[in-house]
Amino acid sequence: MDRLPEPDRRSTTAPYLQVLAELITRIRAGQYAPGDWLPSVTRLQQETGIADRTARKVLSTLMERGYARLSPGMGYYVPDQLPE
Numbered sequence: 001m002d003r004l005p006e007p008d009r010r011s012t013t014a015p016y017l018q019v020l021a022e023l024i025t026r027i028r029a030g031q032y033a034p035g036d037w038l039p040s041v042t043r044l045q046q047e048t049g050i051a052d053r054t055a056r057k058v059l060s061t062l063m064e065r066g067y068a069r070l071s072p073g074m075g076y077y078v079p080d081q082l083p084e
Contacts, residue, residue: 001031004039004047016054019044020061027067027078038068038076 004022007015023039026032039047044055059076062068066083068076 004044006047006049015048015050016057016061019048019050019054019058023058023062024065024067027082032078034078034080034082036078037074038062038078040075 004019007018009015011018023032032038038059041052041055041059044050044058045052048055050058059068062076063070066081067078069079070076
């Protein structure tokens, strides 16, 4: 899987929204298929340069929008059913 791009700090769009949009695009395109593990908080930090809190916000927002499920102690994965 390709590295996630760093957010454009000059953009008026918040960094977490930029990373969130990229992950949703990749999920929708099938780059992350149902059952695939999503990047961890640490990996999101390393690849995008976002803070711990921001990475957690990205993952929790994916979950709220139906693009991720949490397996306690394991991480976030793509669910079988995606939102319309």
